[in-house]
Amino acid sequence: MTTTVTSIEPAPVSPLAAPAPKRWHRVREWRAAIQGFASWLGVGCLAFFLLIATVGRIGRDPEALVTLGAEAPSLAHWFGTDNLGRDVFARTASGAWTSLLISLSCILLAVLIAVPLGMWAGWRHGKRTDDIIMRGLETMQALPMFIFVMFIIMLVGSKPIDIGPFTIGMEPRIAVCLALGFVPFFARIARAGTLVEMQEDYVAGLQVIGVKQRRILTREIYVNVMPSVWVQCFLGIAIAIFAEGGLSFLGLGVAPPQATLGNLIAEAGSQIIGGAWWYAIFPGLVMVIGILGFNLVGDAFNDNVLGSRGEAERA
Amino acid sequence: MAQLSRRRFLGLSVLAAAAGGTLLSACSSEDVASRVASRHKDGILQVGVASAPSNINPLDSGSEVTRWISEPVVESLYTYDDSLASVPLLADGEPELSKDKLTWTIRLRQDITWQNGDPLTADDVVATLAHVTDLSAGSEWVTYFIGYVQKFHAVDEHTVAIVTTKPYGLMRSHLTNLPIVHKDYVASKNQIMGTGPYKLDSFVPGQSFVTSRYDGYHGDKPAFNGITFTVFQDGSTREISLKQGKIDLITSVPYRDLNAMKNESGLTVQVSESPLDILTYVLMTREPFNDDNFRRAVAVSMDRAGVVEKVFGGEATTGQGPIGPAELGWDPSLQEFPATPDYELAKSLLAKASTTRRDFVMTIGANQTSKDVAQVLAAGWSQIGLKVTIEQLAGGPWSNKWLGRDYDMLMNMFQSGFTSGPANYMTLAPADSTNVLSCGYHNEEVNKLIAVVWQTFDDAEREDALKKVNRILAEDAVIFPPAYPRLALARRNEITPVDEQMLRVSRIEFQNLKFATSG
Numbered sequence A: 001m002t003t004t005v006t007s008i009e010p011a012p013v014s015p016l017a018a019p020a021p022k023r024w025h026r027v028r029e030w031r032a033a034i035q036g037f038a039s040w041l042g043v044g045c046l047a048f049f050l051l052i053a054t055v056g057r058i059g060r061d062p063e064a065l066v067t068l069g070a071e072a073p074s075l076a077h078w079f080g081t082d083n084l085g086r087d088v089f090a091r092t093a094s095g096a097w098t099s100l101l102i103s104l105s106c107i108l109l110a111v112l113i114a115v116p117l118g119m120w121a122g123w124r125h126g127k128r129t130d131d132i133i134m135r136g137l138e139t140m141q142a143l144p145m146f147i148f149v150m151f152i153i154m155l156v157g158s159k160p161i162d163i164g165p166f167t168i169g170m171e172p173r174i175a176v177c178l179a180l181g182f183v184p185f186f187a188r189i190a191r192a193g194t195l196v197e198m199q200e201d202y203v204a205g206l207q208v209i210g211v212k213q214r215r216i217l218t219r220e221i222y223v224n225v226m227p228s229v230w231v232q233c234f235l236g237i238a239i240a241i242f243a244e245g246g247l248s249f250l251g252l253g254v255a256p257p258q259a260t261l262g263n264l265i266a267e268a269g270s271q272i273i274g275g276a277w278w279y280a281i282f283p284g285l286v287m288v289i290g291i292l293g294f295n296l297v298g299d300a301f302n303d304n305v306l307g308s309r310g311e312a313e314r315a
Numbered sequence B: 001m002a003q004l005s006r007r008r009f010l011g012l013s014v015l016a017a018a019a020g021g022t023l024l025s026a027c028s029s030e031d032v033a034s035r036v037a038s039r040h041k042d043g044i045l046q047v048g049v050a051s052a053p054s055n056i057n058p059l060d061s062g063s064e065v066t067r068w069i070s071e072p073v074v075e076s077l078y079t080y081d082d083s084l085a086s087v088p089l090l091a092d093g094e095p096e097l098s099k100d101k102l103t104w105t106i107r108l109r110q111d112i113t114w115q116n117g118d119p120l121t122a123d124d125v126v127a128t129l130a131h132v133t134d135l136s137a138g139s140e141w142v143t144y145f146i147g148y149v150q151k152f153h154a155v156d157e158h159t160v161a162i163v164t165t166k167p168y169g170l171m172r173s174h175l176t177n178l179p180i181v182h183k184d185y186v187a188s189k190n191q192i193m194g195t196g197p198y199k200l201d202s203f204v205p206g207q208s209f210v211t212s213r214y215d216g217y218h219g220d221k222p223a224f225n226g227i228t229f230t231v232f233q234d235g236s237t238r239e240i241s242l243k244q245g246k247i248d249l250i251t252s253v254p255y256r257d258l259n260a261m262k263n264e265s266g267l268t269v270q271v272s273e274s275p276l277d278i279l280t281y282v283l284m285t286r287e288p289f290n291d292d293n294f295r296r297a298v299a300v301s302m303d304r305a306g307v308v309e310k311v312f313g314g315e316a317t318t319g320q321g322p323i324g325p326a327e328l329g330w331d332p333s334l335q336e337f338p339a340t341p342d343y344e345l346a347k348s349l350l351a352k353a354s355t356t357r358r359d360f361v362m363t364i365g366a367n368q369t370s371k372d373v374a375q376v377l378a379a380g381w382s383q384i385g386l387k388v389t390i391e392q393l394a395g396g397p398w399s400n401k402w403l404g405r406d407y408d409m410l411m412n413m414f415q416s417g418f419t420s421g422p423a424n425y426m427t428l429a430p431a432d433s434t435n436v437l438s439c440g441y442h443n444e445e446v447n448k449l450i451a452v453v454w455q456t457f458d459d460a461e462r463e464d465a466l467k468k469v470n471r472i473l474a475e476d477a478v479i480f481p482p483a484y485p486r487l488a489l490a491r492r493n494e495i496t497p498v499d500e501q502m503l504r505v506s507r508i509e510f511q512n513l514k515f516a517t518s519g
Helices: A023-033 A036-057 A088-123 A128-141 A145-156 A170-198 A201-208 A213-249 A261-273 A278-314 B006-028 B032-042 B064-070 B122-132 B171-177 B235-243 B255-262 B292-300 B304-311 B343-352 B368-384 B395-403 B426-431 B444-455 B459-475
Strands: A161-163 A166-168 B044-049 B078-080 B086-088 B103-107 B149-156 B159-164 B198-204 B208-213 B226-231 B267-272 B276-282 B316-318 B359-365 B387-393 B409-415 B483-485 B487-492
Touching (some): A036 A088, A036 A278, A088 A213, A088 A278, A128 A170, A145 A170, A170 A213, A213 A278, A261 A278, B044 B064, B122 B149, B122 B159, B198 B226, B235 B255, B235 B487, B292 B343, B304 B368, B304 B483, B343 B368, B359 B395, B368 B387, B387 B395, B395 B409
Parallel strands (some): B044 B226, B359 B387, B359 B409
Antiparallel strands (some): A161 A166, B078 B086, B149 B159, B198 B208, B267 B487, B276 B409
């Protein structure tokens, strides 16, 4: 048995539990979410960013030195070339892919850690376990996320770490560090969602008929908590792309010659004064479009999916 | 008040932007030459440098970052004349060398005063030597003296004696490059007391250094009332400040902009051979560089031409061994490695290598040029399947890696003129298996030749030994820099040219420049 939530805030118990939505209902809901100009703009931006990050990389070597020096955009090199003669489009596509990969994996990892923690804290609401988890997360939040991540990265260093046959490069380390920064954010959402569900009749009913707590938590409450988390993931990815760009810009991100949107913009800083405008503009534009896309789509889902569920439930 | 419509708001914004733009252009159209002339009325030379040391003690560092700023403030016992021969400056004549060649006796001039008015005495020289030979003081010079200098003392008020453990031919070079500092200031990290024509008045760490003329200077009166050094870390900002006439001379011109700068009216770019090295070391005590074939594969697939053209804009010579064109022991006939990478040979060498590693970490200094060099090289090495991770570190951590022998490949830019003059003796140190900086290479012949370089009093013998070491290290692919860059400066035409001969020993000699218009 499943139900839906109105928001992440505790809400009055509804006497009428919504019927279980079927799969096609969900598809329709997601399609219904993409409404309005802003939503479609978001989808367009997201599609453009994903195209650059995936299809844009095909057949292009971001490290190859293809011209003698910096060249303005042309048919051969759409985004021009940098001072070392590397194709800026290839590097932007590669950078977008790296940024996307780091952002997706960091959000996924953050969700994997945060959701069980948050749900457990919500389930044990008001008890010692809840206190320990939440105080621990608040300690992590004492530092702004970006500063916290910079601190962790400076501690672990930028050199690859060899563990047996495996070498851990900078990308997974950045993803882990960013994920740690996101854990309190998602854990709070999961905890709030759990608290709401705990007040629902179906939970009480399941407890009365003797269903084990773990089963209620993992099979019933979980599915109702996750929509809020997934919607926040879109916004999280946008923040992660921005954070990764910021770290690379400060020289704490992925090491050269591998491109990321952040280190492309950082390297372009001095070249733009010399007239090579294309080297900063295009990677910057792709990054802005990506962040805008994830934000607008996240907003659309937030308004139209969670909002419509809330309205349906209130009705 | 009527509500502002969106269309009206946009229209007003466009108008405001246009008006702002016009105003800005009007402000920037002031004649640069008149701005420079107006600025020069205060008699101050404005210099733009790329970085500044946190410790300004010239006894602690031989790097140009520290020494260019202290150059007008401190002097040494001997100096370089126009032909780069060592001639007395603070010393009163040539040093006396004992028959066993172990004791150097140096008399000091008696007409020299420090910038605080104190007379120069033998105690000052002894204090300077004590500081640079003290292991706990952290002076870069300790590596030149340790093992050679046994003791030193003041014979009388104006005579110093230095006793060495063995004949030490390089001592004359050190006496020509080691600055002498007032005995009360040898350990100071935030004050300099010298005998030069300018005294350091104030500085803001990492930002600016203000000097003024020292009227009690023993030599010719310098032209400027003062010299101010301002730090512009970003190369383009340095260039723009020079173009706009805010400063008179910049160091470390970004190589990528050299050609554009050469075409700028009102500016002159000076490019000169200089003991400027790209230090390139590989650690031979661990994989993958302990494998001869791997090392050779890396060396022959180095994109030297790419580095010369793309990074240095053609203002560099293709690299071979550790010794470059401006340094004693340079051998132009040495052509061990191709200018363009020989990928086929590299692949065949890799196939023969016993190591299975196809990756390594390249630890470079924190400057853009090193980063560009590393990226061009990494792009070339990727053609033979080598994956290179570039690790960029600031000076301290980079040196720690070197000293701790914790690296695969180390690379950084280094000016040796302030410690070795027209040579670079320290660049060979990692090849000496007895040196603390040893990279793990063992070759008795090289050890003996390096000992000859340090000990002989015969310049021809030293040069011959340097040439032999250079060839062996290239042939064994031990030290193989990608290029020997030239030193690039840019100045406004309102000041006189920098002496290019002096650039061969890294000296800019700001104190000898003049305003060209004032004659």
